[in-house]
Structure formats: structure tokens, C-alpha cells
Amino acid sequence: MTIQLSRRKLLKLTALASAALALPALGQGVTQIGRGRTSYALGQIGGKTEIVAASSVPVICTYCSMGCSIDFYVAGNNIVWTSGSPDSYINWGALCPKGKAAFQLVDNELRVLQPMIRTGPKPPPDEILSANTWDELVAVVKKYPPQWRPATWEEALSYIASRISNILNSWRASTGQPKQKDGYYYLGAQVPIQIIGSSILTNEEAYLSKKLAVFLGTNNMDSQYRKCHSSTVSSLAVTYGWGAETASIEDVALADVVLFFSSPAEAHPLSFNYFLKGKKERGTIFITFDPRYSRTAMMSDIWVPFRSGTDAAVLLYILHYAFFERNPPIDQLPEFQSLMSRWNITGDDLADLKQLVQSYTAQEVSRITGVSPDLLRQVASIYVENSGVVTGHKKHGIIQWAMGFTQHTNATINIIRAAAIVQLLLGNVGYPGGGRTRSGATATSRAPPTSRDRATRASPAITRCPGARRWLGYTRTGSYRACPTLGIGRYRIGHRKSWGALSRRGAPLI
Numbered sequence: 001m002t003i004q005l006s007r008r009k010l011l012k013l014t015a016l017a018s019a020a021l022a023l024p025a026l027g028q029g030v031t032q033i034g035r036g037r038t039s040y041a042l043g044q045i046g047g048k049t050e051i052v053a054a055s056s057v058p059v060i061c062t063y064c065s066m067g068c069s070i071d072f073y074v075a076g077n078n079i080v081w082t083s084g085s086p087d088s089y090i091n092w093g094a095l096c097p098k099g100k101a102a103f104q105l106v107d108n109e110l111r112v113l114q115p116m117i118r119t120g121p122k123p124p125p126d127e128i129l130s131a132n133t134w135d136e137l138v139a140v141v142k143k144y145p146p147q148w149r150p151a152t153w154e155e156a157l158s159y160i161a162s163r164i165s166n167i168l169n170s171w172r173a174s175t176g177q178p179k180q181k182d183g184y185y186y187l188g189a190q191v192p193i194q195i196i197g198s199s200i201l202t203n204e205e206a207y208l209s210k211k212l213a214v215f216l217g218t219n220n221m222d223s224q225y226r227k228c229h230s231s232t233v234s235s236l237a238v239t240y241g242w243g244a245e246t247a248s249i250e251d252v253a254l255a256d257v258v259l260f261f262s263s264p265a266e267a268h269p270l271s272f273n274y275f276l277k278g279k280k281e282r283g284t285i286f287i288t289f290d291p292r293y294s295r296t297a298m299m300s301d302i303w304v305p306f307r308s309g310t311d312a313a314v315l316l317y318i319l320h321y322a323f324f325e326r327n328p329p330i331d332q333l334p335e336f337q338s339l340m341s342r343w344n345i346t347g348d349d350l351a352d353l354k355q356l357v358q359s360y361t362a363q364e365v366s367r368i369t370g371v372s373p374d375l376l377r378q379v380a381s382i383y384v385e386n387s388g389v390v391t392g393h394k395k396h397g398i399i400q401w402a403m404g405f406t407q408h409t410n411a412t413i414n415i416i417r418a419a420a421i422v423q424l425l426l427g428n429v430g431y432p433g434g435g436r437t438r439s440g441a442t443a444t445s446r447a448p449p450t451s452r453d454r455a456t457r458a459s460p461a462i463t464r465c466p467g468a469r470r471w472l473g474y475t476r477t478g479s480y481r482a483c484p485t486l487g488i489g490r491y492r493i494g495h496r497k498s499w500g501a502l503s504r505r506g507a508p509l510i
């Protein structure tokens, strides 16, 4: 007899079976639960096995911006098994070792389960700033060892409220700022309160933190997103009009060539599955720029070790090749003319740009980056020949980056703008398999909605942001979001089935 099982059903059954097999290992802990036990006959093997009912609790992995869905199988107070959610359209039942170990965030004797109030004094800022060496700094920290006492939530919340109230009252008294009649304070950067969030906040928490800031009258809000991708957001916003990525993670499986400027195989392991899918099914060419021989480099067709921080020169050479070495130059192709009108590029704009990239010859870029001119030419030729502008949009390339690319001192003005402009001029934006993907550091949501983030929040691109997709997917509603800018209906959230239909090339992605 042949048993027909979908991949999803198989993964679910496997997870349940694994949970059942793991239960005996819990020994006494499980025996005490004593509920929902069932004996199952083992068929041809003979005998019976006892299975304790476990319920599945869906959570989101907090470790990287993939935001994989995890199912914790819980019996009583114990997590007895962890598996990737087979319903997730991000990780499809798989987990990397970090996600697999996420149960340790719950089941960990070091976890603090109640608020703690500091009792020891903090090091005075003057003493910290007067330390001139590492040893002097360590001495200051050791002089004020942190001491804590446990508190109830009620005590902790009233402690926080009274501290905030005291700070605001003394600020108002010293500056003469009046409290407004409706109870709100004046908004301003001078208000001595700052709210700092991170991408670990859920969307609802981010929304409420902004509400709290407005109520307190401060516009001092910041987040981990500033160090993570502020260069990405500000560069893309001035180039494209919004600061988010132009390719969804599922799009990368349709790329014909990918330039990696990070190592997703290590930093965002399950995102790399999508790249590998493209490699397996359409032979996507992987080119990795990394001074290190990373796991991504290991899977690449070409690994280009280069001098760290010289990414912009590499990207400008790609344009130099396209305009000055290729025959015919891309600006003589009809597709380029239509791109110029699509992107509103004038002849003067193009002349300015060509003047800039003309000096980035292979020899000059080799001097800057340490890469041989031949290797630069090989890479540029592969990337340009597989671009939308050269192939009439039969092929496209993706530029992928993450931390590192974003954190050079010249990331905002030079590197990321160069990547964005390369993609625009090569016709790689706005098509499946083209664009840029950039992976963030942490999961779950956008940072608190500071004014800097507003464009991102308002943009339809947020429906392609892993955080937003994850949040929508978590509800498992299959809700629909159309992108009015890049093509109506390209993105449907939460429904695996619809993905194939979204691809212009007609091939189901998963």
C-alpha cells in the first residue's frame, strides 16, 4: 500500500512522533503529568507504546531576521520537543541550530522570572569618562558591583512611573516648560527621556512605545535598527524613494546571478535555502565578495577575497565595465533607453554618472580592492550579461548584503547607493529574481516607529519586510497585500499556494 503524504503532513507527523519518542527521556517529570496518555499498537513490530499528549505552541525565533516559526511541543510545563513549523512560508519546517536551541530561552535556570531593582549604586559617569585605559575602566566597574533585589511587577511599575514623573517634573521646574492643559508635555529633543527599542519588539510593542513617547512629550526615540541598517534605509530612501528592500526572500530563488556581500549561509541560515533552491533549479551563479572564506563562499562559483571596505569601488567598476568595456555599451541598448524614461534619468544625469565611473577602471579598482583586473572583469561580465537590461528581462541579478556592508564608514553615501544605482541601471529592480536583499540582525518586527522609520512603515514595502510578513504569517490568515508600486498582487502573505501564481515566470517558488 502506498501512503500519500504531503511534505507538510509528513513534517507534522515527524514532529509529533519525535515528541512522543522524546517523552520517555523526561522520566519522572512526564509521569507526574499523567494526563492524555494513550497506548498505540506498534503494528508489525508488535507491542504497544505509550504516548503523552503534547500541545503545540507556535513561537517566532528571535535570533535572526529570518524569523522562522517554531512549534514548541509542550506537555505540562515542559517543552518536550522543538520543530520548525511546517506551516511557515519562511522556514517550511526547518530550523537552524540556533532555532533548534531556542527552547533554552524558556527552559533555563539562569532566566530571570521577575523584575529586579538595582540596589547598589551605578558608576558615576564622571568616573567612567575619566578612565583612560581598559584596566582603569575595569577598576571603576569593579568598584560598583551591580546588586539587585527581586520586586513584584506592581512595585517595579510604580518605581518606573515615579522616576519618570520626578525626572519630568524637575526638568519642567528647571526650564519653565509648562505642562499642557490636556496633561501632555511638549514634544522635543530636550525632554530628558529617551525610549530605546530593538527589532525584537513585536509590531504592537513598537506601536505602543511610540504612543508612550508621544505621551511623555519626547521625540528621543532610537533603536538597534540605527546601527543595523540605517545606512541601508537612508541610502535606499534617497535612491528609490523608500528605505526597504526591493526583493522578497522568495524572489531570490528566481535570480540568475547573486552577488553576496555577506554570508547568509552562516548569519541567516534558512534564507540561504532560497538561494540554494535557485542554484539547484535554474543554476543561479553565486559570486561571493568576502575577505574570509565563508560557508557562503564555499557554495559559490566565484569567491572574491577583497580589501574590506572597498565594496563601492567593486560596484562602480561593474558600471565602468557596462558603459566603457562592454561592446556595445549598455546605454546603446533599447532596453536602457526605456529604463531611462522609466527612472526619469536625463541625458545630463547619465553624462555625470559616466564621468564618475569612467575613472574606475579595472586597474584602478584592482589597486583599491586588491582583486586582480582579470577577476574583476570576469565578475563584471557575468553580472552585466545576466542583467535585465542586457537580456531584455529574461534574466536578473540580485545584490545581497547584511551587517558589515552596512557598517563601513562610507556605507551610506558610497557603498549602498552604489549597489542601488547598479541595480537600477542594469534593469534589475522591479522584477522577480532582481533587486536587492538585505538581511537584518534580529527578528520579529521593525524598530520602534521613530520619525526616521516612518517612511518604511508607511511604505507598501513593509509587506515584504520579513518582520511584517512574519507577523502576518503568524496569524496564519492568508491575508492579501498588494504592492501598488511594483506590481499589483505580487505579494500575498501567509498563503503558500499563492506564491507560484505571484511569479511572473509562472514557476511555483516552493
Ligand code: SF4
Pocket: 061, 062, 063, 064, 065, 066, 067, 068, 091, 095, 096, 097, 098, 099, 100, 268, 269, 270, 271, 443
Ligand atoms: S535561520 Fe534565523 S530565525 Fe531561522 S531558526 Fe535560524 S536563527 Fe532562528
